Amino acid sequence: MPEASLLVDDVRLSLGGRRILDGLTFHAAPGAVTALLGPNGAGKSTTIRCCTGLVRPDAGRLTVLGHAPGSPDAAARVGLMPQSTGAWSGIRPDELLRYLASLYAHPHRPEDLIAELGIGPFARTPYRRLSGGQQQLVNLAGALVGRPELVFLDEPTAGLDPHVRRHTWSLIRRLADAGVAVVLTTHAMDEAATLADHVWLLDAGRIVVHGTVAELTRDASLEDVFLTHTGGRAG
Amino acid sequence: MSLDLSPRAAAAPRPARLLHHARVEVGLQLRNGEQLLLALVIPVGLLVAGLLWGRPLGVDPVAYPASILALAVWSTSFTSLAITTGFERRYGVLERLIATPLSRADLVIGKALATAAVAAGQVTLLAAVAAGLGWRPAPTASGTLVAVAAALLASGCFAALALALAGRLEATVTLGLVNLIYLAGAAGGGLVLPVAAYPEAARLPVSLLPTAALGESLRSWASGGVEPGALGVLGCWLVLALLVARKAFRWTA
Numbered sequence: 017m018p019e020a021s022l023l024v025d026d027v028r029l030s031l032g033g034r035r036i037l038d039g040l041t042f043h044a045a046p047g048a049v050t051a052l053l054g055p056n057g058a059g060k061s062t063t064i065r066c067c068t069g070l071v072r073p074d075a076g077r078l079t080v081l082g083h084a085p086g087s088p089d090a091a092a093r094v095g096l097m098p099q100s101t102g103a104w105s106g107i108r109p110d111e112l113l114r115y116l117a118s119l120y121a122h123p124h125r126p127e128d129l130i131a132e133l134g135i136g137p138f139a140r141t142p143y144r145r146l147s148g149g150q151q152q153l154v155n156l157a158g159a160l161v162g163r164p165e166l167v168f169l170d171e172p173t174a175g176l177d178p179h180v181r182r183h184t185w186s187l188i189r190r191l192a193d194a195g196v197a198v199v200l201t202t203h204a205m206d207e208a209a210t211l212a213d214h215v216w217l218l219d220a221g222r223i224v225v226h227g228t229v230a231e232l233t234r235d236a237s238l239e240d241v242f243l244t245h246t247g248g249r250a251g
Numbered sequence: 252m253s254l255d256l257s258p259r260a261a262a263a264p265r266p267a268r269l270l271h272h273a274r275v276e277v278g279l280q281l282r283n284g285e286q287l288l289l290a291l292v293i294p295v296g297l298l299v300a301g302l303l304w305g306r307p308l309g310v311d312p313v314a315y316p317a318s319i320l321a322l323a324v325w326s327t328s329f330t331s332l333a334i335t336t337g338f339e340r341r342y343g344v345l346e347r348l349i350a351t352p353l354s355r356a357d358l359v360i361g362k363a364l365a366t367a368a369v370a371a372g373q374v375t376l377l378a379a380v381a382a383g384l385g386w387r388p389a390p391t392a393s394g395t396l397v398a399v400a401a402a403l404l405a406s407g408c409f410a411a412l413a414l415a416l417a418g419r420l421e422a423t424v425t426l427g428l429v430n431l432i433y434l435a436g437a438a439g440g441g442l443v444l445p446v447a448a449y450p451e452a453a454r455l456p457v458s459l460l461p462t463a464a465l466g467e468s469l470r471s472w473a474s475g476g477v478e479p480g481a482l483g484v485l486g487c488w489l490v491l492a493l494l495v496a497r498k499a500f501r502w503t504a
Contacts, residue, residue: 065346101344111275118267119272163257
């Protein structure tokens with residue numbers, strides 16, 4: 017097995033007196049799509065924030081491409097697609113991608129990513145005027161522009177229409193096939209079932225079950241596995 | 252031909268990162284109507300009105316333009332910076348940029364470069380407008396040195412205060428509060444009006460404000476004087492503001 021691109025070992029974190037991560041342990045390998053599933057508030061986005069160095073865990077070990085999260089060696093080699101905005105409201109997509117590309121030594125050409133993701137028709141529209149789905153595509157392009165070795169995609173297809181969603185799935189698969197370690201959070205079970213090489217099910221800040229999709233769905237659908245092992249917050 | 256997605260990640264050289272970041276920030280500021288109002292429209296309006304019609308009201312034609320230059324440094328280094336940073340936190344821009352080769356220090360330096368560039372542009376334009384309206388300052392070499400040092404210290408101090416507020420408060424609260432502080436500093440903080448124009452009892456407290464220290468320093472420069480005491484006041488405020496900003500700033504909203 018290749019060395020893990022991301023290692024999360026017994027990570028604990030409390031924020032505002034509330035335990036968010038409670039002994040979280042998982043890993044992500046290069047050339048594979050690793051899905052992190054869990055209900056709202058399970059700690060998925062916080063986990064990504066720990067992995068980018070934005071939040072420092074209280075305890076545990078976390079290494080990103082063999083380095084401390086947020087260190088220069090790690091930060092230059094990861095890509096992040098945030099769940100929410102992540103861009104200046106007045107910036108245009110082509111301008112944002114050119115700027116992000118300028119931070120890297122060997123980036124993708126912004127125009128190639130614009131073509132690949134179909135951003136062209138709205139490349140000169142200020143970010144605040146884009147639809148949620150269009151913003152998602154720009155954020156995805158921003159995550160890939162530096163040619164990362166490890167990419168975090170926080171609910172990458174939320175708000176996308178089925179055509180764009182399928183195209184994005186194909187792009188994510190191609191990323192992994194090209195050797196990138198992809199860490200994906202999603203609420204869409206079909207997305208996880210289609211894309212993931214390994215699924216980690218997170219609830220209340222810890223992994224409750226994990227395995228390949230085939231292993232997890234031997235006796236039930238992935239959604240049933242999800243419902244069985246995680247606590248609902250609704251109602 | 253489909254895109255080659257194989258990894259080839261590496262950071263661009265630091266000077267390039269800083270330059271590109273500063274350039275984006277300057278571009279966004281110059282495109283923002285509210286920022287332009289603060290940076291140019293208000294100072295130019297005050298300058299023209301004061302020089303054309305202020306003489307009967309006691310406006311000093313040599314010191315007044317220097318006060319407006321101080322106002323420009325105040326609006327760019329404090330108000331504009333606080334507003335843009337507050338909304339960057341709200342929109343997750345800072346959180347997004349953390350996961351790039353741009354380090355936290357790069358972000359702060361990039362912001363400083365952008366702020367300095369906008370302030371330099373403002374001061375140049377305002378000085379040109381004032382000169383066109385007949386302003387003839389009479390600075391000495393030592394006065395110029397002290398005034399430049401005061402402007403740099405003040406800019407750093409205002410920026411640190413801006414980051415302390417914007418890095419802690421919600422963006423809309425920051426927006427309202429910094430506009431209020433902008434007006435208070437301009438009108439009552441010794442920035443536009445000389446400290447001597449305040450009531451006797453208020454002069455000492457006002458003179459200890461960083462806004463007054465900058466205003467007095469630039470007015471003194473324009474009139475051929477030197478105001479070295481302002482450097483001490485601004486130095487103390489800068490240290491204090493940096494400590495508060497370091498403690499208060501949060502990268503996410």
